[in-house]
Amino acid sequence: MSTGFLQSVRTLFALKPKQKLTAQYLLSLFAAVALAFLVGAGIMLLCGYDPITCYAALFKGALGKPRALGNTLAKTVTLCLTGLAMSLAAKAGIFNVGGEGQLYLGGLAAAVVGARMNGSPAWLIVACSLLAAMAAGGAYAWIPGALKVKLKVNEVVTTILLNSAAIYFCSYMANGPLKTAERGIESGTDSIASYAAFTPLIRLSNLTTGVFYAAVITLLVWYLMTRSTVGFEMKITGTNERFARYGGIRADRLALWGMTLSGMICGVVGLLEVFGLHHRFMTTISSEFYFDGMLVAMIMRYQPFGVILMSFFFAILNIGGSAMELSAGISSEVMLIVQSVIIFFMAAEGGISEKLRAGAAARRIRRDARRAGKGAAV
Amino acid sequence: MSENAPIVRFEHISMQFPGVLANDNVTLEIRKGEVFALVGENGAGKSTLMNLLYGLQKPTLGRIEIKGKPTSPHHDPTRAMAMGVGMVHQHFKLVPGFTVAQNIALGMEPKKHKLFYDQKRINAEVTELCERFGLPLNPQDTVGELSVGLQQRVEILKALHRGADVLVLDEPTAVLTPQETEELFQVIRRIVAEKEMTVILITHKLGEVMRLSDRVGVMRRGKLLDVLNTSETDERKLAALMVGREVLFSELREGAPGTREVLSVDRLSALDDRGLPAVKGISLTVHEGEIVGVCGVEGNGQTELTECIMGMRPQTGGTVTLNGRNISRLDPRQIRAMGVSWIPEDRLRTGLSAQATVTENLLVGKQRLPEFSRFSLHYRKGNARRYGEKLASEFDIRSGGLELPVGSLSGGNMQKTILAREFSFDSPVLVISQPTRGVDIGAIEFIHEKIMEKRNAGCAILLVSADLDELFRLSDQLVTIYEGQITGRFPNGEIDREEIGYYMTGGR
Numbered sequence: 086m087s088t089g090f091l092q093s094v095r096t097l098f099a100l101k102p103k104q105k106l107t108a109q110y111l112l113s114l115f116a117a118v119a120l121a122f123l124v125g126a127g128i129m130l131l132c133g134y135d136p137i138t139c140y141a142a143l144f145k146g147a148l149g150k151p152r153a154l155g156n157t158l159a160k161t162v163t164l165c166l167t168g169l170a171m172s173l174a175a176k177a178g179i180f181n182v183g184g185e186g187q188l189y190l191g192g193l194a195a196a197v198v199g200a201r202m203n204g205s206p207a208w209l210i211v212a213c214s215l216l217a218a219m220a221a222g223g224a225y226a227w228i229p230g231a232l233k234v235k236l237k238v239n240e241v242v243t244t245i246l247l248n249s250a251a252i253y254f255c256s257y258m259a260n261g262p263l264k265t266a267e268r269g270i271e272s273g274t275d276s277i278a279s280y281a282a283f284t285p286l287i288r289l290s291n292l293t294t295g296v297f298y299a300a301v302i303t304l305l306v307w308y309l310m311t312r313s314t315v316g317f318e319m320k321i322t323g324t325n326e327r328f329a330r331y332g333g334i335r336a337d338r339l340a341l342w343g344m345t346l347s348g349m350i351c352g353v354v355g356l357l358e359v360f361g362l363h364h365r366f367m368t369t370i371s372s373e374f375y376f377d378g379m380l381v382a383m384i385m386r387y388q389p390f391g392v393i394l395m396s397f398f399f400a401i402l403n404i405g406g407s408a409m410e411l412s413a414g415i416s417s418e419v420m421l422i423v424q425s426v427i428i429f430f431m432a433a434e435g436g437i438s439e440k441l442r443a444g445a446a447a448r449r450i451r452r453d454a455r456r457a458g459k460g461a462a463v
Numbered sequence: 464m465s466e467n468a469p470i471v472r473f474e475h476i477s478m479q480f481p482g483v484l485a486n487d488n489v490t491l492e493i494r495k496g497e498v499f500a501l502v503g504e505n506g507a508g509k510s511t512l513m514n515l516l517y518g519l520q521k522p523t524l525g526r527i528e529i530k531g532k533p534t535s536p537h538h539d540p541t542r543a544m545a546m547g548v549g550m551v552h553q554h555f556k557l558v559p560g561f562t563v564a565q566n567i568a569l570g571m572e573p574k575k576h577k578l579f580y581d582q583k584r585i586n587a588e589v590t591e592l593c594e595r596f597g598l599p600l601n602p603q604d605t606v607g608e609l610s611v612g613l614q615q616r617v618e619i620l621k622a623l624h625r626g627a628d629v630l631v632l633d634e635p636t637a638v639l640t641p642q643e644t645e646e647l648f649q650v651i652r653r654i655v656a657e658k659e660m661t662v663i664l665i666t667h668k669l670g671e672v673m674r675l676s677d678r679v680g681v682m683r684r685g686k687l688l689d690v691l692n693t694s695e696t697d698e699r700k701l702a703a704l705m706v707g708r709e710v711l712f713s714e715l716r717e718g719a720p721g722t723r724e725v726l727s728v729d730r731l732s733a734l735d736d737r738g739l740p741a742v743k744g745i746s747l748t749v750h751e752g753e754i755v756g757v758c759g760v761e762g763n764g765q766t767e768l769t770e771c772i773m774g775m776r777p778q779t780g781g782t783v784t785l786n787g788r789n790i791s792r793l794d795p796r797q798i799r800a801m802g803v804s805w806i807p808e809d810r811l812r813t814g815l816s817a818q819a820t821v822t823e824n825l826l827v828g829k830q831r832l833p834e835f836s837r838f839s840l841h842y843r844k845g846n847a848r849r850y851g852e853k854l855a856s857e858f859d860i861r862s863g864g865l866e867l868p869v870g871s872l873s874g875g876n877m878q879k880t881i882l883a884r885e886f887s888f889d890s891p892v893l894v895i896s897q898p899t900r901g902v903d904i905g906a907i908e909f910i911h912e913k914i915m916e917k918r919n920a921g922c923a924i925l926l927v928s929a930d931l932d933e934l935f936r937l938s939d940q941l942v943t944i945y946e947g948q949i950t951g952r953f954p955n956g957e958i959d960r961e962e963i964g965y966y967m968t969g970g971r
Contacts, residue, residue: 312844314836321827325816331775331807332827333796 113438114384117430118398125423129415139413143420146408147401155290157397157404159361162299163354164396167378169306170350172387174226176310176323177343178336179233183244184351184375186251187222191352193255194221196359196366197263199277210281214356215298222352223345225251230344234337240344256368265365273367283361293361302350307389319343323387351375377403380424384431399424469528470495470629470661471516471548476525478511478685485511486522487685493629493663498655500664500672500693503682503705509665512682513631516663517550518543529629549622550631555614559607564589566606567621592624597653612643619650630654631663636671648675669698669705669968681705702964717919720753720939725923726772726803726892731781732947733771741767743947744781749923751891754914756938756955757927759967764947765927766808769896772925773805774798775813785892799828804885808896808927810874814881817870821862822851824869825884858883859909875906882910886917893917896927911937931963945969 126136147157167184174181181187194217202210229243258274265275283293310316322329322336329336358370381399385391406420469492478486485508493499501509514520516527518539527534529546543550557566568585575581589602598616606617615635622630632651636644652675654660666672672679673693680690681704688704727748735741741764749755759765770776772783774795782791790798799805807813815824826847829835835843835850851865858879862872869880878898885893898914899907914937918924928934934941935955943951943966951958951966 312842313840314830314842315840317823317826317830317842321816321819321823324818325812327775327813328816328827331773331795331805331813333799334827335796 109438110386110434113434114431117427117434120430121423121426124426125419128419128422132415134413134415139409139415139419142409142413143405144401145405146412147405151287152290153404153408155285155287155292157400158296159291159293160400160404161397162296162357163374164378164381164399165303165393166299166350166354166357167375168382168385168392168396169303169378169389170347170354170375171379171382172385172389172392173306173310173350174340174343174347175382175387176316177319177339178323178326179230179340179344180241181226181229181244181344181347181351182241182379183226183229183247183251184347184354184378185371185373186244186248187225187348187351188355188358188371188375189251189255190225190355191218191222192355192359192370193258193263193274193366194218194352195356196274196277199281199360200275200365202281203278205278207278207281210278211360214277214281214360215353218352218356219349220352222355223349226348226351227341227345230341233344234341252368255366259366259368263366270365273363273365276365277360279364281360282364283357291362295357295361298353299357302353303389303393306350307393310389315339380428384428468495468531469493470530471663472528473512473516474526474528476512476515476522476527478508478515478520479523484685486515489525489682489685489687491680491687491690493661494678495661496655496659497677498651498662498664498675500666500676500679501682502666502669502672502679502701507682507705508685509682510633513550513633513663513665516543517548517631544622544625544627547626547628548631549625549627549629551615551618551622551633551635553634555618557606557614557617560605562603562605563600563609563617563620564602566617567592567602567624569621571625589620589624592620596620596623596650596658598650610643612646615643615647616650623654628659629661629663631665633665635664636666636668644671651675669701672701673698698968699962699965702968705964716915716939718752721751721921723751724748725751725786726925727784728768728772729782729784731768731771731778731783733767733776733778735764735767740779741947742771742778745944745947745949746781747925747942747949747952749892749925751923752918752921753939754918754924754926754937755940755942756934757925757942757944758931758934758963759929759944761929763944765896765944767947768944769805769807769894769925769927772798772894773803799888799890802888802890803892803894804888804890806881806885806893806895806898808900810877810881811870815869815877818868820867821855821860821865821869821872821880822847824880825851825854825887827884828888854883854887858886858913878910879906882913886913891922893922893924894927895924897929898926899928899930899933907933943967 122140126140129136129139146153148154167188170184171181195214198214198217199210202213225247226244229238229240229247232238232243233240256272260272263274265273267276283295286292286294286296310319318329318334319339321332321334322339326336354374355370359366363370377399378396381395382392385395402420402424406417409415409420410417471493473489473491476486476489477484487508489508489512491512501512503509511520515522516529518534518541521538527538529543529548532546534546535542540550558569561569564582564585567589573581573584573588575584586602589600593600593602598620600613600616600620606614609617619630635647648671651662655662664671664676676693678690679693679696679701681688681701683705729746730744731742731746732740732744733742743764745764745768747755757765757768767776771778774790774793774797778791782789784790785798785801785803788801790801793801811817826835830842831839835847837843848865854860855862855865860872860876860879860883862876869877872880882898895914898910911933914924914926918937926934926937938955941953941955941958941963942949943963945967946969950969951963953963
């Protein structure tokens with residue numbers, strides 16, 4: 086819970102779910118990205134590196150080879166699903182900051198089911214693991230959701246706190262009661278049935294058949310948020326909760342369901358990590374993946390389509406950053422700075438452009454009034 | 464300075480907020496040593512004028528002089544205080560965990576050796592201050608444990624401690640009990656008589672004006688209508704000035720109201736957002752084909768009353784009955800399902816979602832009908848669009864496009880959007896609050912016709928309004944509400960405007 090967490094919470098209060106993606110906002114976003122790259126270039130120059138070489142290495146490292154592209158796409162999937170999980174809840178007017186814990190629990194549940202069912206047909210294992218992961222993540226998100234809806238307990242606080250509880254619980258299980266008997270494994274559960282694991286789509290890359298599950302979920306979430314009656318009600322609730330209640334929409338139920346679905350998606354992300362990459366539950370299955378996803382969601386104002394695109398961009402920065410470190414020699418932390426600068430500008434965007442607009446309006450009013458006053462005096 | 468020299472002078476003050484002219488060419492002189500009352504309905508511009516004096520906002524046009532000196536172009540509360548102006552707001556700005564003395568000293572604490580906070584000295588100073596102005600208070604009490612009246616006294620002392628000799632009190636009695644009000648008045652009289660203070664009182668309670676003030680200024684819609692010597696006027700005259708407006712419209716009523724009771728409220732009580740009693744045992748009945756008009760100066764419990772009926776606010780006592788069924792514990796969705804529609808007074812907070820489109824706002828409440836939702840799952844956007852177009856043309860909603868956010872429409876068109884949606888349910892019961900506030904004359908006429916159509920078709924309508932003309936024109940029955948209680952019930956036509964103004968301000 087370090088930088089990612091802090092950034093998330095700060096940004097949370099700056100980027101409101103009410104705002105829409107307007108042309109003007111996208112323009113600001115573009116400007117912020119350009120500025121951030123310039124800042125990054127400045128730092129590279131200061132450190133004695135050639136920015137052009139570095140940036141070339143970045144994009145080549147993220148997209149240049151099939152394997153790199155596969156890794157970038159795999160990262161996109163994670164960011165996209167976590168981002169959508171955040172968006173879904175936020176659109177219904179409730180903030181899920183606890184996705185990290187839900188992800189861990191989902192991963193653990195999937196790993197346990199995947200290992201215990203060894204011998205069953207692969208499709209059955211995957212189906213049961215999916216159910217288990219969704220149940221674990223969803224149930225864990227339901228707790229703060231219900232607390233919020235029934236008792237008005239602030240969900241930001243509870244979800245943050247529940248993160249630690251889940252992560253330590255999973256860590257204990259992986260090191261204690263559920264620790265595998267296999268040799269050479271420091272901490273982790275039994276490995277899942279090997280024939281049920283997702284197979285890589287591109288050799289040696291992290292991109293596996295799991296991407297299809299992710300695609301289905303993405304499509305479903307996109308449909309739910311933008312094309313369904315529930316999505317309509319979510320939009321009304323998210324933009325004016327009081328109006329929604331007044332209009333007879335069950336805002337409470339929407340928020341609770343938004344939260345639970347969000348947790349279910351996080352659980353599936355955990356499953357994807359287990360079935361795609363590690364083939365068992367380990368405490369390293371996530372390193373603040375959910376917080377990265379949250380940032381993407383907030384920057385794109387919780388619009389599903391925007392989240393998908395932005396995930397890809399952030400994945401390039403993430404995967405390309407490591408490659409750049411290897412080939413150009415500059416630390417990949419530079420890319421963290423670039424990301425932070427983008428977030429910084431986007432968090433300030435609302436305030437800056439509002440201030441500009443308000444200033445212009447005030448000037449106009451004063452000018453008009455002065456003119457009217459003069460006219461009357463003459 | 465001579466006896467009647469102006470201590471504060473407003474010269475041709477105009478204050479433009481986006482869309483509202485809050486002050487319109489106000490010229491006003493406050494004399495030294497007087498109690499000046501500024502009266503008017505909510506939104507008349509009286510608080511705005513005083514905020515300008517205290518430097519919370521800058522006037523768009525005009526100038527302000529305090530004790531003969533014009534205010535600086537960068538006038539702000541600090542500068543206002545330095546010129547001797549203090550203001551006590553409706554909502555106190557105190558630190559609850561601090562003592563009385565600490566609150567009064569806050570921001571200008573005495574120091575020991577230029578470094579340490581000198582608790583003893585500030586206690587002594589405050590004790591001395593209390594004695595000088597005759598306001599007994601224990602400097603070491605914790606403010607959060609004091610009654611509201613005493614907290615207000617701390618606020619007044621805070622202003623006096625900073626050297627204020629012009630004291631602005633914004634609705635000072637709104638939160639006080641009658642006894643506390645009485646004490647406050649004694650305090651005001653004392654500081655004015657003995658210490659040459661000038662007090663400006665913002666209020667809409669005319670009884671207080673008559674008892675306390677030397678002169679009174681009446682504001683309506685940003686304009687200062689008149690300044691009168693209190694001794695030469697009376698409550699009725701002031702009430703007429705405050706709310707009066709000529710009737711322009713023709714009679715629309717057809718037939719007599721029915722006799723079947725539809726909506727009845729029995730000894731209802733509820734709290735406001737601050738947790739103070741706002742509705743205190745209100746009973747009223749609406750029959751079919753009848754409009755019951757609730758008249759009262761705003762902020763006397765009308766908002767809470769309608770919110771209670773619609774299930775948006777928990778009630779602390781009493782019952783609401785609809786067609787013989789108790790609906791006190793139901794939520795807005797259930798109450799709507801029983802055939803009640805509601806036009807709330809607060810368009811953007813309750814009646815609309817500003818960021819959602821016009822069509823979406825028109826559709827809310829019907830989104831789950833099969834026409835707009837296939838299997839309660841798929842939002843049928845095309846049907847929604849056509850439906851929106853139909854309603855918009857029926858109610859003459861003018862917009863740049865129905866896919867634009869409703870917040871981009873003018874006030875009148877926003878109001879028509881709400882009206883179109885609520886009337887489209889064909890509910891037999893309507894609760895309508897402030898249907899024409901901030902709406903231009905043409906739209907008012909249209910809205911009145913639509914409401915009357917519903918009444919003539921047999922709907923039971925509860926109409927809450929601050930506009931007396933509207934109430935006289937539309938209502939069959941009039942009830943007056945003051946401080947959360949019904950003060951009078953009259954069949955329309957058996958009471959005149961002046962008399963009703965008297966009931967509205969707690970006259971009887």
